[in-house]
Amino acid sequence: MALPIIERPVRRPALSPSRAGDFKQCPLLYRFRAVDRLPEKPTRAQVRGTVVHAVLEDLFALPKDERVPETARALVKPAWDRVRVERPEFAGLFVDAEDGEEGAWLASAEGLLDGYFGLEDPRRFDPDARELLVEWEMPSGVLLRGYVDRVDVAPTGEIRVVDYKTGAAPREVNEAKALFQMKFYALVLWRLRGVVPRQLRLMYLADRQDLVYAPDEGELARFERTLEAIWDAILRAAKTGDFRPNPGRLCGYCDHKALCPAFDGTPPPYPGWPEPDDAESVLDRTD
């Protein structure tokens, strides 16, 4: 999922799919992001994803017959102008750019939207929800929280969870990560609405491909236990600050390599970890 553009009020500690995924990939990366909150420079691809998500959200606010490719393309520039204001950290994205780079980038966002229309016709349905904040507290007290791109509900009551991907189509690791995220949303929606989502649909706009997956109750129940185990491991590491690096091929994409002991770096002193409670804490920032 792209960078959300929704402002977040102060909330109680929670586990999000991205941060759970970070911890699974590399506990130290989790610490840098969720505990130290070290800044990361957004890439043009990430910001383009945010813009495309914003356009798709805007598109479904229009009457059905206006949801056509030309309208979507026309929404790109206003969405970028809005996102740029809402997220000042995006403002420097084209500071040193050559002439025409921003235009080409906007055109590539339009291309992704064309890819979307190659996968479905948004004039044929109204979503039940877009950019939906979902939260559910597990019996153990762990709060799960995330943003679902779109939820569709059929007249028969069957739920479909949809996520737009603006990167390339998945292979092995990426697919596993994407399914982890979708199972997370499916679990929360099941618990909130009492119905196991019938379908999880990942829409890869660049490649005009989708990945469709049907979860079952037993699988989601097992997934719930997996999330409990991840949270337990996070809290164990939190007590001592022992978040270990787990180097792998994704280190090439890590903004914090210079601080990582696996690459001869030194992390900043561990800032400490408050006990989870309803007060504001560093854990509020884990999504």
Ligand code: SF4
């Ligand atoms: S460089 Fe690799 S091992 Fe180090 S923190 Fe980043 S992801 Fe983890």
